[in-house]
């Protein structure tokens with residue numbers, strides 16, 4: 001039986017190229033109850049990205065205004081650009097029992113831990129090897145050689161934070177990793193703390209015993 005529950009904040013973190021976006025896409029394809037938290041960013045849009053779908057692309061003054069007005073649940077500077085999570089959609093989804101996936105870095109994850117740890121389940125994704133990571137970054141070929149080097153250096157820093165996450169996945173095979181993420185999400189949805197008005201439900205059951 002389904003009991004009303006609060007949504008799950010599922011955080012997927014990994015160095016660029018470790019497979020996070022492919023896993024998220026596969027997850028969204030067959031699970032209508034989870035959607036991406038669309039971040040705002042000051043980074044330039046890549047050719048295959050759509051404004052409002054992958055990110056909300058905004059300029060630095062607009063970003064600073066949102067941050068100053070408390071509209072961002074967390075924010076960070078990554079690879080020299082600003083990123084942030086708009087607050088309103090997250091709150092709305094969680095209270096409607098809908099789950100939300102965050103593709104954010106460790107700085108953002110730590111900020112969310114401070115504010116909403118009980119709503120969160122976090123997964124850190126590692127590449128099977130650096131050879132494979134570089135290959136994936138080059139295959140993507142949307143970034144210049146200099147950018148790829150910068151992303152590899154950043155990967156080293158990002159990896160240092162694996163132990164701040166609830167789960168670690170080594171992404172060797174997309175299908176297998178996606179299935180592991182689905183398992184983690186399925187368990188998170190069943191945690192007692194997410195169920196709403198469980199006290200009342202149990203009290204009703206007890207009352208029924210009392211009135212036998």
Ligand code: 5GP
Nearest residue numbers: 039075076078083084085103104105107108
């Ligand atoms: P990319 O520019 O490749 O899309 O993302 C670069 C990095 O920024 C990734 O590690 C991604 O997880 C992170 N990122 C994307 N959006 C956000 C956000 O809203 N907040 C934080 N803290 N990091 C983000």
